[in-house]
Amino acid sequence: MVITGSAQHGQSTRRKLKLDDGFEYFKSEWLESGQDPRLSPTMFLIEQGPHSTLRAHFHLQNEFQLVVQGDGKFGSHSVQAITVHYAGAYTGYGPIIAGAEGLSYFTIRSVFEQGAVMMPEGRGLMVRGPKRQLHSQPFPPASAAALAQRKDTEWVDIFSPQPDHVAATRLLLPPDGTIIAPSNTGSSGQYIIPVAGSLWHDGREVTRWDPIFVSADEPPLPLLAGAGGADVLCLRLAIQAPEYAAAV
Structure with a gap:
């Protein structure tokens, strides 16, 4: 999905x-x-x-x-x-x-x-x-000027991958930059959310706070930044612990 x-x-x-x-x-x-x-x-x-x-x-x-x-x-x-x-x-x-x-x-x-x-x-x-x-510690989104001047992609672990596969990653992309999103394997899915700039996905521009959800059975999503670059959060959720799955 x-x-x-x-x-x-x-x-x-x-x-x-x-x-x-x-x-x-x-x-x-x-x-x-x-x-x-x-x-x-x-x-x-x-x-x-x-x-x-x-x-x-x-x-x-x-x-x-x-x-x-x-x-x-x-x-x-x-x-x-x-x-x-x-x-x-x-x-x-x-x-x-x-x-x-x-x-x-x-x-x-x-x-x-x-x-x-x-x-x-x-x-x-x-x-x-x-x-x-x-x-996490608070952080400001990248400015439009900073994204426009960026030459390379940057990968920042906000929450490094945990034993249950929870993770939060920040990706900074230059204009028209590309990167493969983190893996979804072992999780219950991952959200990809621009916090500044934009991404292109499925023929449309995904702008600030618009989420893309990728389920764990999908391959990692290729990301393409818009003309202004992109500051993106990738938020990966754990599978429900077995102690709780029976209770829900």
Whole structure:
């Protein structure tokens, strides 16, 4: 499976939601592919208002979160654009606290999931198994001028490949530059997301924040930068741990 999402779809699905505890936020679906329990890649944007707090919680699926605007905290970790966060299934994290300008971040999964299990009332639903989080240092996207002047490609490991095949890689491509994306082998799939510049894929230009999902059974994707170069994140997700697969 190779499937793409778009800002256009995100804008068309943006709506305001409210949790039972009164927490309000905007949600936009950038990539939807159904609800298959084995493979249903999903990427959506959450927009928290200034000084708002989403309580600590956990999810049933592995996920990345990509902070793209504003600043705040994920638990004790300060975040701002751009920060990469990984949370394994059944791993509690948070609260997510927005700063004075609000906080916007994508949630990125290879399997669809609805909602979250809030803590502490959801503690009884926690399942024993591996717990893990990964946090990057914030970094700015490459400027248009820097990409235009780039002569060579650069490969930066944000999260070096983990034993369960989780990885986050940054690729910097010059104008019209090419590179083969990291392997998907052993994972539950990989997202390829331009954070600056653009890529050409399947006859169309994929621009900032538009995701390409590549499942693990596909070969590594050849990447072609647009005329302005590209700053690209490759986010590779783990397969669900066996302790959790039976519980979902």
